[in-house]
Amino acid sequence: MVYLIAGAISLIVSGLMIKIGPRLGWIDIPDGSALKAHARAAIPLGGVGVFLAVHTAMAVNASFDWGLFIASALVFVVGLVDDRFQLSPKVRVIFELAAALLLLGFADLPLEITNPIHVLVVVVLVVGAANAVNLFDGLDGLVGTAGAVAGVGLALLAAGRSIDGSFGWILASALVGFLVFNWHEARVFLGDNGAYSVGVFLVYGLLTVSPTATAADILVALAVLGVFGLDMVSTLLRRRLAGVPMFLGDRSHLY
16 A cells, blocks of 8 residues: 555656646756757656655655655755756765765664774765766656666565565655656656655665675675666766766766
């Protein structure tokens, strides 16, 4: 039932954003450039529905986590501002670092922080995942589908380890609700607000099922975040070799 709630909230809110977005000036209009090659105008507010769906469903499921809420809310708001006013990469990364520390400090995670390396790993995961998901969001339905599959993967991994896997199912359901309006031709995009928060959600889910740093847990991380990370690494490496700015947007991705 809680998964249906997540999907329904995401679906309904995404539909509302399509109506409300243009009135508020939140609209992504195609201009023929490489980064705005979509056929029709769309609303970059899909993350609103996903964000609300995940946290509402967690509350209904009696698993609401204030630490996750605060960390994801920070990057969600930063993403909203970035969608509207184009923040610099440095500013975005600073807030992503803060979100990682908030997640570590306040989220209900089965972690034993006994080494500064553990902190560094989580920080790298959060910053990396937030930007990797954002970079991967280049085709209608792509990042929502990949994120939903990752959520299901987290849930199945949790089941195999006798851990509560409800968060993975909640995330997957929320993204499926969003996908209804994101398939070609998309009427709503995840936006930076959604990409950054989904990145935090994925790392949170990963840490709940793989809280240590064993070889098995590293393989789990690669399985869950691999497609996003591979695209990000290949994209940044290509830009570096080509001598173009690392954060300059383009359409030359694995997809």
